[in-house]
Amino acid sequence: MNIKSIMDILTIILIFLLSIGAVICPPCDPPPEKPTDLQVIVFDVGQADCTLLKMDDHAMLIDAGNTGQDALVLGYLAEYDVTTLDYLVATHPHADHIGSMPSVVRTMERIDTVLMPDKGHTTQIYGDLMDAIDEKGIPIKIPTPGEVFQWGAARVEVLAPNSPTYRNDDLNEYSIVLRVEYGDTSFLFTGDAGEISESEQLDRGFLLKSDVLKVGHHGSRGSSTQQYLDAVAPSYAVICCGAGNPYGHPTPEALGRLAGVGAEIYRTDQNGTITFTTNGTTIKITTTPTPPPPHLYIGHKNNLVVHLYTCSSLPSPQNQVYFDPDTLEEAIDAGYNPHAACTNYSPMS
Numbered sequence: 606m607n608i609k610s611i612m613d614i615l616t617i618i619l620i621f622l623l624s625i626g627a628v629i630c631p632p633c634d635p636p637p638e639k640p641t642d643l644q645v646i647v648f649d650v651g652q653a654d655c656t657l658l659k660m661d662d663h664a665m666l667i668d669a670g671n672t673g674q675d676a677l678v679l680g681y682l683a684e685y686d687v688t689t690l691d692y693l694v695a696t697h698p699h700a701d702h703i704g705s706m707p708s709v710v711r712t713m714e715r716i717d718t719v720l721m722p723d724k725g726h727t728t729q730i731y732g733d734l735m736d737a738i739d740e741k742g743i744p745i746k747i748p749t750p751g752e753v754f755q756w757g758a759a760r761v762e763v764l765a766p767n768s769p770t771y772r773n774d775d776l777n778e779y780s781i782v783l784r785v786e787y788g789d790t791s792f793l794f795t796g797d798a799g800e801i802s803e804s805e806q807l808d809r810g811f812l813l814k815s816d817v818l819k820v821g822h823h824g825s826r827g828s829s830t831q832q833y834l835d836a837v838a839p840s841y842a843v844i845c846c847g848a849g850n851p852y853g854h855p856t857p858e859a860l861g862r863l864a865g866v867g868a869e870i871y872r873t874d875q876n877g878t879i880t881f882t883t884n885g886t887t888i889k890i891t892t893t894p895t896p897p898p899p900h901l902y903i904g905h906k907n908n909l910v911v912h913l914y915t916c917s918s919l920p921s922p923q924n925q926v927y928f929d930p931d932t933l934e935e936a937i938d939a940g941y942n943p944h945a946a947c948t949n950y951s952p953m954s
């Protein structure tokens with residue numbers, strides 16, 4: 606038998622096998638699945654953090670706005686039909702991250718796990734959050750850096766906090782940092798982590814490279830160090846900050862470093878709510894402007910202090926007084942004292 610005949614026979618066998626395969630295999634193969642979208646929604650909650658991750662019927666909420674934003678945060682969740690959470694993440698116990706979380710805990714039909722760092726706080730809001738979690742009997746998990754868990758079709762890795770305690774008891778450095786990978790896309794959520802946390806993540810050799818970075822600590826000077834940004838190399842950076850906030854966030858330093866690594870910058874104070882939608886391959890970005898508040902300045906009728914509407918210590922609705930025109934000058938003329946922490950007002954001497 607010459608080589609050609611052998612080849613002919615092999616070809617016939619191959620065609621025969623393929624024809625059997627063609628008959629047998631199609632029913633065994635699952636139909637090609639349409640890739641599911643992961644939506645990362647960075648809500649505009651002013652000078653505070655609140656981010657929802659949604660994929661099919663899976664949902665994870667990272668931080669829940671400031672105190673007094675209960676209706677706003679619950680409204681956002683309702684808008685996305687979120688009634689259950691697989692994970693509720695309290696990155697660290699500052700009020701601008703857990704402020705409306707007790708309401709979220711009490712309102713959701715089901716929350717499987719609360720993730721928080723091993724760090725408490727003495728504030729009333731922290732106590733209230735712990736009470737709410739306890740009332741609902743939700744298990745609290747303190748995540749360990751290096752730990753990986755599956756959420757929907759995404760892979761989540763815990764990158765921080767890496768130390769049991771931090772200098773000056775800086776609560777921001779205790780922030781839980783999560784890297785979420787879905788298909789070829791990746792997101793890094795850093796809470797208010799500062800330069801110590803960032804250098805620890807670098808020292809541990811974690812994979813930081815991410816397409817989208819939720820910028821640490823509202824774009825403060827002490828976060829988003831050059832080495833960290835070089836490692837993350839984000840295509841998109843999203844900053845949660847309130848217009849005219851008294852901290853000067855985001856700082857020109859952080860903005861400069863982000864621009865320096867070529868990140869396209871989105872800000873809740875300018876873009877409103879920012880949504881990243883990915884099928885695991887490409888990322889689409891949409892922004893939804895936040896409607897202006899009904900009242901910019903809100904006075905307290907009993908103590909005659911006037912606050913910016915985003916302040917965390919607004920008077921209760923029955924004690925609120927509004928001004929027309931809605932300006933700080935009008936409030937002062939009416940005998941109100943500007944709350945220094947939110948109005949950024951310093952009287953002329």
Ligand SMILES: [Zn+2]
Nearest residue numbers: 699701797822
């Ligand atoms: Zn914060």
Ligand SMILES: [Zn+2]
Nearest residue numbers: 699776777797
């Ligand atoms: Zn903080």
